[in-house]
């Protein structure tokens with residue numbers, strides 16, 4: 499199959515209402531499917547995305563994940579203001595309030611495979627933070643980015659502010675949040691908020707081509723690099739993620755296995771075969 503073509507297959511066995519979950523050629527695609535509200539999310543949407551991400555993480559056929567919105571008009575317009583309640587978050591259908599966008603942000607950052615945002619149309623508010631926390635962003639030429647929090651009575655002073663500042667610089671990040679302007683795809687590219695801009699009709703083709711390039715590379719190298727890129731921003735939990743990769747690799751060595759074997763064989767471990775390396 500040429501690089502331009504991909505035959506998405508719906509991942510079977512799921513009962514999603516707010517997202518589509520497809521897979522092909524080592525790539526999983528999660529589509530926020532609420533175009534009537536510019537793909538704004540409700541708590542259920544975020545739960546479904548997290549379920550799909552978990553499945554994609556466990557699936558050893560999947561090396562890269564695409565996150566996108568249904569239709570050409572929006573990637574995601576953030577939290578659904580129609581179900582934003584008075585009790586500290588967004589109401590699910592049982593009336594419970596959530597801010598589970600923050601759980602999703604952390605999940606994307608700790609997921610040990612690259613997550614690529616494919617942005618057509620608006621990426622606004624929590625939708626812009628969502629594309630920001632993805633590892634790469636491919637934008638269509640109709641994409642528009644911005645924060646609205648201070649206008650609609652909200653703010654994301656966590657990754658929304660801090661990661662934004664690390665991505666586009668402190669002054670620009672403050673401008674984005676303090677003025678609540680919108681920026682077109684070219685401006686987003688110039689400020690380093692996205693990786694490339696392509697015509698809308700070539701968006702998926704280009705995104706898939708970037709994914710296929712990554713799939714040709716070492717998954718372990720990409721995994722550890724991702725953890726390394728996030729480690730300082732995420733503090734000790736970022737170090738935990740990076741260190742977990744070191745532990746997993748150590749478990750694969752004879753030296754690591756000698757400790758386990760000695761315990762199971764009720765003998766003292768003999769690490770003398772493993773000299774301290776320079």
Ligand SMILES: CC(C)(COP(=O)(O)OP(=O)(O)OC[C@H]1O[C@@H](n2cnc3c(N)ncnc32)[C@H](O)[C@@H]1OP(=O)(O)O)[C@@H](O)C(=O)NCCC(=O)NCCSC(=O)c1cc(O)c2ccccc2c1O
Pocket residue numbers: 534535536538575576577578579580597598599600620622623624625646647650652653654655
């Ligand atoms: C995105 C827009 C700029 C698009 O404008 P456009 O003119 O193209 O379309 P309409 O405005 O006519 O919208 C069409 C239709 O969609 C509805 N809609 C759009 N966005 C939302 C939304 N976010 N919630 C609910 N509904 C939405 C709109 O009402 C129309 O429906 P009708 O029935 O009226 O026809 C523009 O739509 C826009 O500016 N949207 C609002 C963007 C916004 O302010 N988002 C919320 C920001 S706050 C946030 O996202 C957020 C979420 C979190 O989970 C947080 C967690 C923790 C901390 C902070 C958080 C946070 O800040």
